[in-house]
Amino acid sequence: MTALQAVLLILVGAGGLAVAATRDPVRQALVASLFGLLLGALFFAFQAPDVALSQIVVGSLALPAMILLAIARTRARAAADRQREEPSE
Amino acid sequence: MTPRARLAVFALAAVGLAALLVWGLAGLPRFGDYEGRYGRIIARDTVPQRKATDAVGVTTFDYRGIDTLGEEFILLVSVVGVMALLRAHREETDESRARAQELERIRKAPLPSESLTLLGQTLAPIVLVLGIYVVAHGHLTPGGGFQGGVVLAAALLVLYLTTGRTAFRRLRAVAAFEAVEALGALGYALIGVGGLIAGAQFLHNFIPHGHSGLLTGGTVPLANVSVGFAVAGAIATLLSEMLDQDLLRSRGGR
Numbered sequence: 001m002t003a004l005q006a007v008l009l010i011l012v013g014a015g016g017l018a019v020a021a022t023r024d025p026v027r028q029a030l031v032a033s034l035f036g037l038l039l040g041a042l043f044f045a046f047q048a049p050d051v052a053l054s055q056i057v058v059g060s061l062a063l064p065a066m067i068l069l070a071i072a073r074t075r076a077r078a079a080a081d082r083q084r085e086e087p088s089e
Numbered sequence: 090m091t092p093r094a095r096l097a098v099f100a101l102a103a104v105g106l107a108a109l110l111v112w113g114l115a116g117l118p119r120f121g122d123y124e125g126r127y128g129r130i131i132a133r134d135t136v137p138q139r140k141a142t143d144a145v146g147v148t149t150f151d152y153r154g155i156d157t158l159g160e161e162f163i164l165l166v167s168v169v170g171v172m173a174l175l176r177a178h179r180e181e182t183d184e185s186r187a188r189a190q191e192l193e194r195i196r197k198a199p200l201p202s203e204s205l206t207l208l209g210q211t212l213a214p215i216v217l218v219l220g221i222y223v224v225a226h227g228h229l230t231p232g233g234g235f236q237g238g239v240v241l242a243a244a245l246l247v248l249y250l251t252t253g254r255t256a257f258r259r260l261r262a263v264a265a266f267e268a269v270e271a272l273g274a275l276g277y278a279l280i281g282v283g284g285l286i287a288g289a290q291f292l293h294n295f296i297p298h299g300h301s302g303l304l305t306g307g308t309v310p311l312a313n314v315s316v317g318f319a320v321a322g323a324i325a326t327l328l329s330e331m332l333d334q335d336l337l338r339s340r341g342g343r
Binding site: 049050052061066069 | 120143146242
């Protein structure tokens, strides 16, 4: 194992912990995005560039974007429901 | 169940899991040892057989092309599922009134700063070219239709996030994205049928494999392009559906 691989393995472990330890979903999406990038770098260091590319586009791009959009939709929906309940606003 | 009993059950399960994990890890091959057979066969035979240099791409789109067909239809079905869920929700409200309000709010929404717009307009074409490159060279270098397709859709996301009024035009683009996705999936299936017409099995690589460079791999680059279309269309459809009224309302409103 090269030093780069060892460092990346440790970083990926720390990154996974950071994702699990982040409580706020919006921040968690961003931390998960960073974690996806780290995982991509790890795959690249282990000579799997194809998988690394897939990991980067899905893990640090598509997935966080979908999570953020889903959170935004849920919050907007909740706000609209609240508004309907108290029409005097 | 009392908390104490729950803790006892958990401790028992955790010890069992830890024992299984240690047992499993002890049986792993040494670091860097590869005992499989197929990896070596693929690495040896891909370039002589197909002339294309990315063994992973050739495996995905040729040797195991049927798996990719399945994956493509999983993607199609998930997108259809998301759209069915989101649209069912949309019909609950008075559609035309909601749409009129939405357009009014987009018109009133503050525009993003000029520097942000400039950054987005500079980045989007670069991301687009990168996506096309990754799709077109899928059979030669790491990457391919799937990765490139997501990158292509990302160009759209950059435009949406940095130029406020693109959302305005987006309202009519969803139909185009759906068509792109469906055509991509259809193209892949047609490549498979082409193998049947050529007198071999489904998804047989029936196009001459060439010698070197971009025009090698037979059907592999074609399959990459169709998957690129399918994935870019799928992600763009999902993003457009998600970036719908509710989000715009919360953005333009208060």
